[in-house]
Amino acid sequence: NAGVTQTPKFQVLKTGQSMTLQCAQDMNHNSMYWYRQDPGMGLRLIYYSASEGTTDKGEVPNGYNVSRSTTEDFPLRLLSAAPSQTSVYFCASSEMDGYTEAFFGQGTRLTVV
Amino acid sequence: DAKTTQPNSMESNEEEPVHLPCNHSTISGTDYIHWYRQLPSQGPEYVIHGLTSNVNNRMASLAIAEDRKSSTLILHRATLRDAAVYYCSGGQTGANNLFFGTGTRLTVIP
Numbered sequence: 001n002a003g004v005t006q007t008p009k010f011q012v013l014k015t016g017q018s019m020t021l022q023c024a025q026d027m028n029h030n031s032m033y034w035y036r037q038d039p040g041m042g043l044r045l046i047y048y049s050a051s052e053g054t055t056d057k058g059e060v061p062n063g064y065n066v067s068r069s070t071t072e073d074f075p076l077r078l079l080s081a082a083p084s085q086t087s088v089y090f091c092a093s094s095e096m097d098g099y100t101e102a103f104f105g106q107g108t109r110l111t112v113v
Numbered sequence: 114d115a116k117t118t119q120p121n122s123m124e125s126n127e128e129e130p131v132h133l134p135c136n137h138s139t140i141s142g143t144d145y146i147h148w149y150r151q152l153p154s155q156g157p158e159y160v161i162h163g164l165t166s167n168v169n170n171r172m173a174s175l176a177i178a179e180d181r182k183s184s185t186l187i188l189h190r191a192t193l194r195d196a197a198v199y200y201c202s203g204g205q206t207g208a209n210n211l212f213f214g215t216g217t218r219l220t221v222i223p
Contacts, residue, residue, distance in 0.1 A: 004156075033211060042215035043157065043200060059212065090156050092211070098145055102211055104156035 002026050006091050006105035013081040013112045021076040021108050023091030031097040032074035034058075034066065036087040037107075043090065049074055050097045081112045117201050117214040124220045125191045133186040133217050135201035140181050146203035147211065148175065148186045150195075157200060160186065196221045 045058030094102040
């Protein structure tokens with residue numbers, strides 16, 4: 001059972017480039033989440049999805065986009081990378097939004113130069 | 114937005130109990146309180162969650178105040194492997210309540 005899989009694990013981008021961080025879960029969970037983690041800032045919610053076909057903004061959505069076309073996948077797109085988006089990104093999923101435990105991926109470390 | 118506040122850091126001696134506090138200033142009646150921990154260079158992992166009653170599992174206990182404005186994660190006997198950053202969540206009314214604060218870094222002293 002793979003759980004939550006994030007790819008890539010590491011990425012370096014140039015300012016202005018776009019890219020997609022991949023997240024896939026194999027637990028048939030309804031809810032999925034994207035967080036970023038910066039030193040001293042804890043985990044901040046970027047976007048979340050309560051079910052396939054729905055997405056909502058979290059605390060820090062600017063500069064990102066998401067879609068949820070399948071239950072398994074929840075990709076995070078950086079539209080035009082900026083140095084301020086240098087961070088560690090975590091994807092998570094849970095069976096039922098807020099009511100059950102969430103499972104996290106191992107993270108993607110992104111550096112924008 | 115959800116508001117949870119935790120101390121930045123705490124220390125504990127090995128084999129002693131640890132009480133990690135969290136304040137949930139905006140929690141509503143249907144928001145579950147979650148606790149997760151993050152070991153170095155890993156993703157967060159689930160510890161425990163509850164709604165109103167105190168909860169126990171193999172990892173820890175969760176004590177929830179009667180007004181639900183605060184909770185305490187209890188590690189009964191701290192080990193060196195419990196050294197991590199502990200995050201609580203709880204307090205967002207609506208569809209999602211997995212908003213986290215800045216966490217508490219627990220140091221376990223041998």
